[in-house]
């Protein structure tokens with residue numbers, strides 16, 4: 264009755280898992296015995312009943328999709344791959360049989376003294392043919408498998424990147440989502456055998472088939488031999504002595520490896536060690552490392568982390584030693600048991616009429632069985648871990664960006680002729696994990712075509728407000744109406760086509776000037792004229808002309824994510840290089856730019872699309888903080904022209920009526936005077952809002968206005 268109850272409970276749990284979102288099943292596999300903690304992303308899951316149930320739930324939901332993905336790539340090749348893997352499994356048994364026939368023939372030759380070589384030569388030729396066919400099939404199977412594997416990796420990498428670029432900031436700022444993508448990435452990389460689990464691959468599932476067929480073929484040979492020889496006890500002895508060495512390392516072996524505390528401590532220490540190593544190797548950080556004399560501190564911190572790491576590794580190995588006992592690890596028990604397998608052979612040789620060939624086949628089969636069984640255990644362990652990564656991959660593919668409107672709620676963007684109308688009502692926003700709000704009850708209305716300057720102290724929420732207006736971040740309270748429609752009803756991708764911006768922390772790419780500017784409007788990235796026009800509007804034409812290769816000059820951002828060799832603010836050109844396909848090396852020069860020059864490149868990027876008729880909102884977050892007074896005025900004059908229609912038809916700029924709304928963020932009240940309206944921000948809220956004149960009247964003077972903002 265009790266058993267029945269437990270079975271029912273287990274079944275209901277499985278049913279429950281079946282209905283849980285895949286993401287939740289994957290997350291459950293990361294739970295530790297300490298309920299408040301999760302296993303680090305990429306950590307191995309313990310082999311427990313709970314995890315086996317989770318693995319089963321993942322396999323039943325994802326294996327078919329994964330198989331379908333492979334099938335859709337190359338149906339014939341996949342079929343061939345599975346068939347050949349099954350077929351290759353029986354090769355070792357064939358090999359043993361063929362070699363046993365040769366040994367038997369040799370034994371007959373020697374014992375009978377009848378030297379007719381004809382049959383032996385025939386057997387040798389057959390063996391040669393077998394080796395040839397085996398290696399041909401092996402080569403074909405490996406090539407076929409590589410093609411399937413590479414295609415699968417291509418498709419999965421593509422899907423993974425597609426999801427990555429689809430995700431918005433609210434989704435990616437969730438640490439669980441970041442971990443999910445991390446494990447999904449491990450799964451994709453594991454397709455070519457590269458992952459934190461070692462030589463793991465989703466193709467391990469297929470390798471299991473091959474190992475099972477190998478085991479079955481050896482078992483069949485052993486069964487046939489022991490039946491004809493009549494020595495079943497020999498077979499039993501061989502099996503026990505074969506299986507025991509496999510079981511020994513497992514006996515009483517709860518590895519410290521799976522200890523939650525050790526996993527977390529190890530992950531933290533490894534991260535610290537890696538941070539210090541990166542700091543020592545990185546050139547972008549070099550000026551501050553030198554200036555602040557960070558060398559000894561880096562060394563000390565790295566050494567502490569390294570020593571702690573070695574301590575953890577030592578503690579783990581001691582725990583392993585304790586569990587499997589010093590005696591067992593000191594004496595080569597598996598070796599002794601393997602040599603014990605020779606005993607039945609010697610007895611059989613003396614007591615029966617068994618031939619030398621059949622005994623050698625017997626010995627070979629036992630050895631191969633042992634080897635294949637060991638491989639199977641390792642492969643199953645790997646495949647078990649792979650299942651959770653597969654779960655992460657499939658769950659990541661199901662993720663939806665958080666800012667996407669639900670079906671039925673979405674509306675197409677509605678344009679107004681004069682630009683974008685913005686209306687914030689009690690807008691509030693908390694950064695994830697932050698106790699104090701970055702924005703709190705922000706209220707303002709900006710009519711279409713008006714210019715708004717947002718002024719405030721550091722940390723008052725200006726950039727956060729800009730990101731919300733640009734639909735980069737999602738607010739968590741209040742309302743934001745764009746052209747009288749709730750902004751959450753617009754699809755972010757569509758909305759972004761109607762805005763352009765210069766971010767305070769704009770991107771600097773290690774790429775040509777052309778690409779650095781052209782990404783502002785990708786359809787025109789190849790049009791030199793469009794890029795030159797944008798650079799000219801931003802006052803960057805002179806910079807481009809002075810560069811050695813003009814628009815084609817490769818810029819140095821000061822940060823290289825792959826090699827981390829470039830220095831920030833480098834005054835001279837830096838040499839990096841690229842390898843050609845023929846083993847040659849071409850040194851490539853990257854050109855550094857000053858802070859103000861980079862800022863003009865970023866403004867050019869925003870100007871690539873600012874003139875386009877569909878663009879209705881221009882947001883500039885501290886666009887001129889590094890520019891001299893002359894350049895600053897020039898940029899603001901251009902922004903003014905860009906926000907008005909010209910006489911040259913749609914897209915022309917000039918002095919006509921307003922067609923775009925402009926929001927710029929500044930610390931300077933003198934700059935803010937250029938705007939139609941000024942918003943003074945303090946502690947995440949707007950304390951003053953109105954025209955320049957209104958604010959002056961309310962506060963009396965600039966000084967009072969400034970004090971009001973402080």
Ligand SMILES: Nc1ncnc2c1ncn2[C@@H]1O[C@H](COP(=O)(O)OP(=O)(O)OP(=O)(O)O)[C@@H](O)[C@H]1O
Pocket residue numbers: 694695697701719720721722723724725726727728767
């Ligand atoms: N990613 C983040 N996570 C948590 N808090 C953040 C994050 N970014 C900004 N904040 C906090 O939100 C508040 C507003 O930041 P915001 O960048 O909007 O200020 P700002 O007015 O633009 O400042 P500055 O003039 O220095 O650019 C600050 O208190 C800041 O510490």
